[in-house]
Amino acid sequence: MSDLQPADPAPRFDPSIAHPARVYSYWLGGKDHYPADRRAAEEVIRSRPQVVAGARANRAFLARVVRYLAAECGIRQFLDLGTGLPAPGSTDEIAQAIAPDARIVYADNDPLVLIHARALLTGTGRTGHERCDYIDADVRDTATILSGAARALDFAQPIAVLMLALLHFIPFSDRFKINMSMTCGFTSWTCSRRECRAARVPAA
Numbered sequence: 001m002s003d004l005q006p007a008d009p010a011p012r013f014d015p016s017i018a019h020p021a022r023v024y025s026y027w028l029g030g031k032d033h034y035p036a037d038r039r040a041a042e043e044v045i046r047s048r049p050q051v052v053a054g055a056r057a058n059r060a061f062l063a064r065v066v067r068y069l070a071a072e073c074g075i076r077q078f079l080d081l082g083t084g085l086p087a088p089g090s091t092d093e094i095a096q097a098i099a100p101d102a103r104i105v106y107a108d109n110d111p112l113v114l115i116h117a118r119a120l121l122t123g124t125g126r127t128g129h130e131r132c133d134y135i136d137a138d139v140r141d142t143a144t145i146l147s148g149a150a151r152a153l154d155f156a157q158p159i160a161v162l163m164l165a166l167l168h169f170i171p172f173s174d175r176f177k178i179n180m181s182m183t184c185g186f187t188s189w190t191c192s193r194r195e196c197r198a199a200r201v202p203a204a
């Protein structure tokens with residue numbers, strides 16, 4: 001077992017410690033947070049008030065990217081790393097509204113995200129299409145991410161890999177390894193956020 005492998009959700013779940021996914025949910029106006037998350041979120045707002053607008057702009061950017069990839073580029077497979085908690089305009093909702101046959105695989109290492117994912121994302125998903133899967137893993141464990149993605153995605157076909165509002169949680173030394181492993185893991189081309197920006201999807 002990799003030392004990045006998540007343990008059982010129960011021991012990892014501690015609502016007394018602020019967690020990025022829940023703090024982010026607070027900034028987005030979501031409901032999935034605890035007092036410790038709200039305190040941390042408010043503390044950041046006090047020192048950096050633009051953080052709320054930034055989080056919401058990032059979310060809008062995610063929607064534009066997925067819409068562009070599905071509608072303009074014909075992408076039907078998405079690997080969304082760093083899922084986050086449920087929020088309007090998620091990858092599966094946007095992609096499957098355009099292409100009901102789109103397949104989405106999410107990955108995150110947060111136990112609360114895992115609980116929501118089990119309820120909302122896998123199986124028929126929020127859109128009622130049986131095209132969503134979820135990997136409970138640290139994104140640095142790229143072997144687990146790639147083998148998990150292979151359960152639902154066809155690696156011979158294009159796959160868009162999304163890493164929005166994620167990489168700042170990852171030590172700089174690991175970012176290159178993640179990018180390389182993802183790029184080398186696919187035999188077809190991939191489309192990263194960087195390439196979307198190059199393709200003139202309006203940035204947040």
Ligand SMILES: C[S@@+](CC[C@H](N)C(=O)[O-])C[C@H]1O[C@@H](n2cnc3c(N)ncnc32)[C@H](O)[C@@H]1O
Pocket residue numbers: 020021024058059062081082083084085107108109110113137138139140163164165166169170
């Ligand atoms: C700020 S949220 C972004 C959610 C979504 N991608 C978006 O842009 O709206 C960051 C997510 O990354 C997840 N995350 C942070 N570090 C991670 C890691 N090492 N492995 C997997 N997920 C991670 C957190 O649990 C959280 O759900």
